[in-house]
Amino acid sequence: MATGQAAPAVATAGVAADEAAASAGAKAEVTAEVTAEVTAEVTARWRTTAAATGPADRAGVERAVRAAYRAAGLAEPADIKWFGSPLAAAEAALELRAAGASTVRETVRTLPWEAVRRQAVERTGAVGWPPLWALTGGELGPVTNALADRIRAALLDRLAPDPAVGDVPPGDAGLARERRTAARLALLDAVRGQHDAPWFAAFEAAGVLGAPGADGAGIAALAEVARTTGWWWPYADTVLISERPTALHRDEAGRLDRADGPALEYSDGFALHAWRGMPVPAEFLAGLGTVTVERIRTEENAELRRVLLEHYGYERYLADSGAEPMHRDETGVLWRIQLPDDEPVVMVEVVNSTAEPDGTFRTYWLRVPPDTRTARAGVAWTFGTTEAEYHPQRET
Numbered sequence: 026m027a028t029g030q031a032a033p034a035v036a037t038a039g040v041a042a043d044e045a046a047a048s049a050g051a052k053a054e055v056t057a058e059v060t061a062e063v064t065a066e067v068t069a070r071w072r073t074t075a076a077a078t079g080p081a082d083r084a085g086v087e088r089a090v091r092a093a094y095r096a097a098g099l100a101e102p103a104d105i106k107w108f109g110s111p112l113a114a115a116e117a118a119l120e121l122r123a124a125g126a127s128t129v130r131e132t133v134r135t136l137p138w139e140a141v142r143r144q145a146v147e148r149t150g151a152v153g154w155p156p157l158w159a160l161t162g163g164e165l166g167p168v169t170n171a172l173a174d175r176i177r178a179a180l181l182d183r184l185a186p187d188p189a190v191g192d193v194p195p196g197d198a199g200l201a202r203e204r205r206t207a208a209r210l211a212l213l214d215a216v217r218g219q220h221d222a223p224w225f226a227a228f229e230a231a232g233v234l235g236a237p238g239a240d241g242a243g244i245a246a247l248a249e250v251a252r253t254t255g256w257w258w259p260y261a262d263t264v265l266i267s268e269r270p271t272a273l274h275r276d277e278a279g280r281l282d283r284a285d286g287p288a289l290e291y292s293d294g295f296a297l298h299a300w301r302g303m304p305v306p307a308e309f310l311a312g313l314g315t316v317t318v319e320r321i322r323t324e325e326n327a328e329l330r331r332v333l334l335e336h337y338g339y340e341r342y343l344a345d346s347g348a349e350p351m352h353r354d355e356t357g358v359l360w361r362i363q364l365p366d367d368e369p370v371v372m373v374e375v376v377n378s379t380a381e382p383d384g385t386f387r388t389y390w391l392r393v394p395p396d397t398r399t400a401r402a403g404v405a406w407t408f409g410t411t412e413a414e415y416h417p418q419r420e421t
Contacts, residue, residue, distance in 0.1 A: 064160045064230045071161075071229070074252055075169045075222035078270050081254035083107060089249035090257070090264055096243035097132045102264045109293030111215070111256040114267040115180050118211040118258045126260045128214040133259045137243035138224070144240075145231035154231075161230045162223035168279035173220040175281065175304070176256075176289070177212055179297055184208040211258075216247070218255045219269060225251060268292060276301055284313055284336065300332045318346045327367040334362075339372055340390050350374075352399045359393075359400040368395045373403035 091101045108114040122128075146154045185208040188201035225248045228234040235245035250257065258265040272290040274283040280302030281288035287296035287307070298307045309329060312320075316337050324330040334342060342348075343360055352359040357375040364370065370392065377387045393403035405415035 060230075061160070064157065067230045068161050068164050068226050071222040071226035072165055074219050074225075075165060075172075076273055076275075077219060077253075078273050081266075081268055086250050086254045086266065089246045090259075090266070093133050093243055093246035093250065094129075094259075096239045096246055097129070097137065098239070099129060099132060099261075102259070102262055104263045106263065106265050108265065108267050110270075110291035110295035111176060111267040112180055112183055112291075112295040113293055114256065114258060114265045115184055115208070115211055115215070117265050118214055118260075119184065119207060121258075121260055121263060121265070122207065122211055122214075126263065129259050129261055130214050130216060133243070134216050134247060137240040137247075140240040141228055141233050141236065141244045142224075144233045144236055145228055148233060149231050157230055158227050161226040165223040165226055168275075169220055169223055171279070172281070172289075173217055175297060175299075176220075179304075180212060181205070181208055183295075184211070214258050214260075215256045216250075216259060218251045218257055218267075219253075220256070221247070221251055278302070284310060286310070301335070303328055303332060305329065305332060318342065322346075322365070325366075327364070330364060330367065334364075334370065339370065339392070340388075343372075354400050356404045357400040359397065359403055360390075371395050371397050371403070373397070373400050373407075375400075375404060 087105050090105060094101050106117065108117065149157050185201065185205035187205060188198045225234065228244060228248075233241065233244075234248055235241050253269075255267040255269045257267065268291065270289050271292050272287065274281065274286075274288045276282035281297060281299035282301050283298070284300060286298075288299040289297040296307075298305050298310055300310070309332075313333070313336050316333050318337075321330060321333045321337060321342065324333055339362070342362065346362070348360055348362055350358045351361045351371075357373045360372045360374060362370040362372075371394065372390050372392050375389050375391060377389065380386055391403065391407050393406050397403045397406065399412060401415060402412040405412045408415065
């Protein structure tokens with residue numbers, strides 16, 4: 026009887042285990058949904074922060090800077106100086122370094138950063154951290170880091186032009202190299218403020234932004250600084266802080282892009298000019314409105330020539346330059362634009378077989394690899410296949 030009576034208990038325990046597992050699975054699904062929603066909201070907020078422009082909340086930033094120093098076990102800075110751009114702040118950093126100032130970046134930023142990152146990985150687990158990072162820092166990093174790298178490169182060139190590129194007298198080359206090294210070191214002292222958004226998004230989503238302890242408090246203070254200001258330089262007694270830009274113009278891919286002025290601009294005049302991500306001189310953009318075929322042909326810089334060509338328009342250039350087709354078949358017409366000291370621009374002209382509402386048929390110009398030899402091969406390439414394999418049942 027004892028054995029017979031035990032069976033229902035075992036069965037009941039099995040049912041309870043199944044119910045518990047189902048309940049745990051349902052809770053996990055709900056938790057995953059909530060986590061995804063929270064992560065998306067956190068990432069969106071920090072994306073906005075990374076691209077924000079306009080004046081900082083100076084009083085709030087200064088409070089947060091002092092809190093970061095206290096959390097790091099340092100005395101509060103005696104002097105906090107503001108600048109209109111990271112260029113002006115970096116110039117001041119060079120002067121401080123020359124006068125013997127010591128950076129405290131490692132204590133204020135690096136050490137608490139490393140500690141909180143470890144906490145984030147421990148909290149989310151080895152399996153949970155990679156997908157969380159992909160949805161936060163991984164989302165924001167490519168565009169934000171590219172912008173920060175562009176700023177850093179521009180600062181370095183403004184502070185100390187590369188002697189290997191510019192016209193530097195032989196006797197001054199050594200001094201130019203020393204200044205460039207000093208400029209690099211000064212830029213390494215910087216904390217990137219709003220451009221550290223990818224990491225702050227990951228820390229917040231992981232629930233460690235402002236975690237208990239000095240490291241958590243330090244990261245929370247750094248995040249508060251980043252919410253309303255740009256790059257800053259922490260030294261033992263002095264902090265140098267740059268305002269955010271006053272204007273930021275980017276294309277759909279997140280690249281700096283503006284044809285009629287600076288793509289990135291600060292209140293003191295420091296600015297970056299770019300066309301679809303490529304750095305260009307300010308005076309170059311000023312002449313885009315009067316570009317001619319001859320101007321395109323005679324531009325010696327291959328990258329700038331491509332900018333001119335894109336702005337002028339491939340179709341217009343083909344018509345105005347007297348270009349002739351390389352090949353023609355039932356799929357379209359293959360055109361080739363030969364450019365000096367650069368690979369040729371090859372395009373296939375195709376006509377949409379579906380009529381527009383007004384009865385006309387729209388023409389498209391598709392850029393294809395420079396080694397394309399037939400229109401059919403060019404059209405096939407746009408569909409990710411070869412000329413031999415391209416057999417559409419119906420042209421669209």
